[in-house]
Amino acid sequence: MAFVPYDRPVRTAFIGLGRIYDLNVRAYVNNPDVEVVALVDPSEERRVQREADWPQAATFASVAELAASGIDVDAVEALLPIPLHTEGVIELLGYGWHVNLQKPICNDLLDAQRMLDAATASGLVLRVMENYLFYEPLRRLKSVFESGELGTIAGYHMKMVGSGAGGWDVPWSSFEWQIEQMKRGRGILVFDDGWHKLSTALWLFGPVSEVRAWIGTTSFGHGIDLDAPTMIAWQHANGVRGVWDITLAPDLYLRSDYYTNDERWEVTGSKGFARVNRCTGRGVQQPSLEVYVDGEMRGYHALDDDWASSFRDSGRHWLRWLRTGEGPLMWSGDEDVDVLRFALAAYASSGSGGIGVSPAQVI
Numbered sequence: 001m002a003f004v005p006y007d008r009p010v011r012t013a014f015i016g017l018g019r020i021y022d023l024n025v026r027a028y029v030n031n032p033d034v035e036v037v038a039l040v041d042p043s044e045e046r047r048v049q050r051e052a053d054w055p056q057a058a059t060f061a062s063v064a065e066l067a068a069s070g071i072d073v074d075a076v077e078a079l080l081p082i083p084l085h086t087e088g089v090i091e092l093l094g095y096g097w098h099v100n101l102q103k104p105i106c107n108d109l110l111d112a113q114r115m116l117d118a119a120t121a122s123g124l125v126l127r128v129m130e131n132y133l134f135y136e137p138l139r140r141l142k143s144v145f146e147s148g149e150l151g152t153i154a155g156y157h158m159k160m161v162g163s164g165a166g167g168w169d170v171p172w173s174s175f176e177w178q179i180e181q182m183k184r185g186r187g188i189l190v191f192d193d194g195w196h197k198l199s200t201a202l203w204l205f206g207p208v209s210e211v212r213a214w215i216g217t218t219s220f221g222h223g224i225d226l227d228a229p230t231m232i233a234w235q236h237a238n239g240v241r242g243v244w245d246i247t248l249a250p251d252l253y254l255r256s257d258y259y260t261n262d263e264r265w266e267v268t269g270s271k272g273f274a275r276v277n278r279c280t281g282r283g284v285q286q287p288s289l290e291v292y293v294d295g296e297m298r299g300y301h302a303l304d305d306d307w308a309s310s311f312r313d314s315g316r317h318w319l320r321w322l323r324t325g326e327g328p329l330m331w332s333g334d335e336d337v338d339v340l341r342f343a344l345a346a347y348a349s350s351g352s353g354g355i356g357v358s359p360a361q362v363i
């Protein structure tokens with residue numbers, strides 16, 4: 001069934017009003033493409049907190065209550081805990097609503113297929129948002145090396161340091177479902193936050209043909225097992241190799257308005273390099289993007305390097321897409337399954353002593 005763009009503001013509901021709502025909501029504020037008609041969360045505290053943002057919207061404790069209310073909804077912003085993604089998305093599509101889902105799509109390929117099948121059967125769109133693809137320093141990094149000024153790409157490195165000090169508060173209820181994820185072997189660093197790094201790799205350099213990984217564990221007791229130290233390396237189908245290291249520094253104070261995650265991306269070419277110095281946190285206080293070529297360093301001081309802006313722009317892209325049907329979804333459900341395959345290849349490799357695994361072969 002071909003998608004027909006809306007010739008009026010899209011009627012939307014937020015499903016899940018937790019921590020990340022604070023950033024996803026930025027796409028909806030003062031946006032003529034959208035009308036927020038409903039808010040859903042079983043937590044009364046969350047509903048009361050968020051209804052102040054949308055006085056015209058109705059609030060509900062469950063999706064079923066919204067569906068029974070008779071309120072017309074075109075699309076939903078699904079901000080559910082990961083363990084609820086599969087059944088939650090199938091339910092939302094079942095009510096006839098397009099879905100913009102937070103990453104990761106889900107934990108395994110069987111569930112992903114069920115979600116894609118539900119979207120196909122209903123003729124609705126399942127998008128899995130990837131805000132990092134909208135982070136301006138990363139977009140500029142991509143355009144710098146695609147311009148050819150670094151020469152032929154020789155390889156690249158991503159770095160992530162998880163720290164426990166600084167940043168915004170994360171409610172314990174969010175950790176509870178993360179612990180559930182950890183028990184299923186889907187850790188918070190590699191699978192949850194790491195999803196973004198795998199996504200950027202695919203977005204920057206295309207399909208991955210082989211992955212080699214060494215995923216460690218650091219236990220803090222009470223079921224809190226963090227998946228670091230970790231090293232993952234891979235080769236893209238175009239021959240470019242990437243490597244990503246994850247280090248845990250629990251007592252390192254990191255200044256951040258959001259999560260305490262210190263991140264870097266560095267692309268090396270035959271003539272120079274380009275490096276994004278930070279993203280979620282405010283670790284390296286240099287220009288957010290630096291480019292070195294021919295003995296000269298160029299610093300980008302005026303990029304919109306507030307991580308929250310990537311949520312705003314990702315969401316605006318989705319809402320514009322619903323109004324026009326134009327351009328890539330960034331990501332479609334199928335594209336997000338490629339990210340899942342990448343992650344599953346890393347787990348398969350690590351579990352087999354670091355051998356090379358093709359994402360196309362994982363089951």
Ligand SMILES: NC(=O)c1ccc[n+]([C@@H]2O[C@H](COP(=O)([O-])OP(=O)(O)OC[C@H]3O[C@@H](n4cnc5c(N)ncnc54)[C@H](O)[C@@H]3O)[C@@H](O)[C@H]2O)c1
Pocket residue numbers: 015016017018019020021040041042043046062063079080081082084102103104131171173174192
């Ligand atoms: N893009 C990013 O960088 C980023 C960052 C953080 C979280 N996330 C993703 O966002 C999603 C939500 O994470 P969070 O940190 O906001 O979690 P959270 O635990 O803070 O919030 C989840 C909310 O969903 C509500 N909820 C639970 N069951 C529900 C149901 N059946 N119907 C409606 N609401 C329900 C909970 O009451 C809670 O308010 C996850 O998929 C997570 O991976 C993405």
